[in-house]
Amino acid sequence: MGFERCAWRFVLSLLGSVPSIMQTELSFEDLPPPLSGALARRGFTSLTPIQRAVLEPDTVGHDLRLCSQTGSGKTIALGFVIARDILSDEPHEPIPRNERGAMPVALVVAPTRELAAQLTKELTWLLRPSGHSCCTITGGASYPQQMRALRMEPSIIIGTPGRLRDHIERGFIDMSHVRSVVLDEADQMLDMGFREDLEAIVDRAAPGRRMHMASATFPPDAQALAKRYQVDSRTVFGAEPGEINTDISFSAHRVRPSDRFAALVNVLLLQPEERTLVFVRTRADAATLAQQLAEAGFLARPISGDLEQAERTRTLEAFRSGIIKVLVATDVAARGLDIADVSRVIHADPPGDAEALTHRSGRTGRAGKKGHSIILVPPAAEEAVTRMFSRAKVHVRWTAVPTEEQVWKAADERLLASLQDALHAHDDPDSEPEPDRLHALAERLLREARDPVPLVRELLKRAHHGGPSEPRKVETVVVERHKRMLSKEHADRDSWLPFRINYGARAGADARRLLAMVCRRGRIQGSQxxxxxxxEAFSTFEVQAQVVEAFLQHVRKPDPRDPHIRISRFDPQYFKGKGTPRPAREPKAHLLVKRFAKHHQAKHRGQG
Structure with a gap:
């Protein structure tokens, strides 16, 4: 079923009489029938601010930048934008058949396979009533299977940058009739090094196409990409710029690095049945921490780019269904995950910047539900983390890590509430249960017990009501406000301090070259x-706090090999708005060293 030719004109004329759609309650009946019908069938009763914002009259005929928090209904908003681009009543040439593959009218690019799959799922039910089909093209999937899907002539293709570019350059995706290109989570794709792929994709699109970008944040590199490819663009907000998701509460715990795992266990045990996403720095950290949690009794698994697609899918389905309660992830692996009822996000490693905090925390507090974002902060990182909270404009409650006594008290209260609910149910004469084996056993135990208290105590011990693990002892961190938090005596060997180097991608910098330069200049090991x-113009890196003093002494000396290269301490607050680098690809630097060492050894064995 197609759109009536005047549908969008009708909507826009209807909205043109009001100053802003943000001030209007838009009814589904005001939308074109295919969209309103699809929304009604999915149980939608109202539109979110970002969904209403893209329907404002002054967005028509413009490239858009959608700036909205995760969980705000951004995917449906993108569906509205795509629908307007491809279903308008402007005349278009008939689309010929591409014998080699597909000739889509819209292309959506996403950073991860999971986000691409989620976009396909949502756009399919929204746009199928209008006669359009969707197809997912991502890395890690079978080429023959994708070729068969492309030959089914999907009108909308959603995929990851590398695989999409591959199919486009091979001629399996013909871009000559594309009217709408969407870059979702554009800043994340740039962080992951996909700039060249994105430029190659957009360059192939048909002249006159619309190009839209969506993200919770628009850092300088994303703005530069938008300026290059967007024409007469408009920025639409799901909320006022800088406004945070009020459904998410933030708290922080000061934790010594040596107590990090114990603190994480205690935080998890406060509400052991809640679905929780734990963030760490690297893939290796994700695997290690998930294994430690599993050994402690938690239902935990890691999610990272190291997993095969089938294993990633099984892990996510187990998390969605509640088979596992804790998912340990990196920033990249978790981008685009849309899992209902994630009630907590725990940052076992603090976010690198305010944008990472926004994206990580956005995995909870979605669709109007409440969420909690908890950050474990080592003392040496407290100043930097505090500045990050300020930049993110979030109110954070600093509290001590839950103690063993507090964890047990919470467990006892949960058990009491559960038992009282069960007893109240038994008090109802209409729901009196028939005597069964357990009922008879309970009567026998009470008859034979001289004192019911020891009996109940033993039953409680066997019930393991405290959760999957025993709470841990965590040392309280004393705040010394009149001493430097980053002094040598307080710096822990597992804490990291940021540095800046005036050596960026424009000068040919990559992680391998920068690592070699830093180790040579500072006389430190790659593991440090x-x-x-x-x-683009400069880069940042972290150095283990234990060696920072000696490192600074070495890098301050002039370097004959690279006299123009300068290394200094990095203050994210000072460089606010000046192009702070985005996080580079994993793994951690010392893992990169091991990889090159293995390659070098294998090469010499081959020569021998």
Whole structure:
């Protein structure tokens, strides 16, 4: 079923009499029938702010930048935008058949396979009533299977940058009739190094196409890409710029690195049945932490790019269904995950910047539900994390890590509430249960017990009501406000401090070259270098706090080999708005060193 030719004109004329759609309650009946019918069948009763914003009259005929938090209904908003681009009443040439593959009218690019799959799922039910089909093209999937899907002539293709570019350059996706190109989570794709792929894809699109970008944040590199490809663009907000998701509460715990795992266990045990997403720095950290949690009794699994697609799918389905309660993820792996009822996000490693905090925390508090974002902060990182909270404009409640006594008290209260609910149910004469084996056993135990208290105590011990693990002892961190938090005596060897180097991608920087330069200049080992973030003009990296003092002494000396290269301490607050680099690809630097060492050894064995 197609759109009536005047449908969008009718909607826009209807809305043109009001100053802003953000101030109007838009009814589904005001939308074209295919869209309103699809929304009604899915149980929608109202539109979110970002969905209403893209329907404003002044967005028609413009490329859009959708700036909205995750969980705000952004996918449906993108569906409205695509529908307007491809279903308008403007005349279009008939689309010929591409014998080699597909000739779509819309292309959506996403950073991860999971986000591409989620977009396909949502856009399919929304746009199918208008006669349009969707297809997913992502890395890690079978080429023959994707070729068969493309030959089915999908009108909308959703995929990841590398695989989409591959199919386009091979001629299996003909871009000559594309009217709408959407880059979802554009900043994340740039962080992951997909700039060249994105440019190659957009360059192939038909002249006059619309190009829309969507993200919770628009850092300088994303703005530069938008300026290059968008024409007469408009920015639409799901909320006022800088407004945070009020459904998410934030709290932070000061934790010594040596107590991180114990603190995480205690936080999880406060509400062991809640679906929880735990963030760490690298893939290796995700695998290690998930294994430690599993050994402690938690139903936990890692999610990272190291997993095969089939295993990733099984892991996510187990998390959605509640088979596993804790998912340990990296920033990249979790981008685009849309899992209902994630009540907590725990940052076992603090986010690298305010944007990472926004994206991570956005996995909870979705669709109007409440969520909680919890950050474990090592003392040496407290100042940087505090500045990050300020930049993100979030109110954070600093509290001590739950103690063993607090964890047990919470467990006892849960058990009491559960038992009282069960007893109240038995008090109802209409629901009196028939005597059964357990009823008879309970009567026998009470008859034979001299004192019911020891009996109940033993039953409680066997019930393991505290959760899958025993709570841990965590040392309280004393806040010394009149001393430097980053001094040598307080710096822990597992803490990392940020540095800046005036060496970026424009000068040919990559993680391998920068790592070698930093180790040579600072006379440190690769294992003492943490996260590396390559920027356009400059880059940042982390150094283990234990060696920072000696590192600074070495890098301050002039370098005859690279006299123009300068290394200094990095203050994210000072460089706010000046192109702070985005996080580089994993893995951590010392893992990169091991990889090159293995390659070098294998090469020499081959020569021998």
């Amino acid at each position: 270098v943490g996260a590396i973030r390559i920027g």
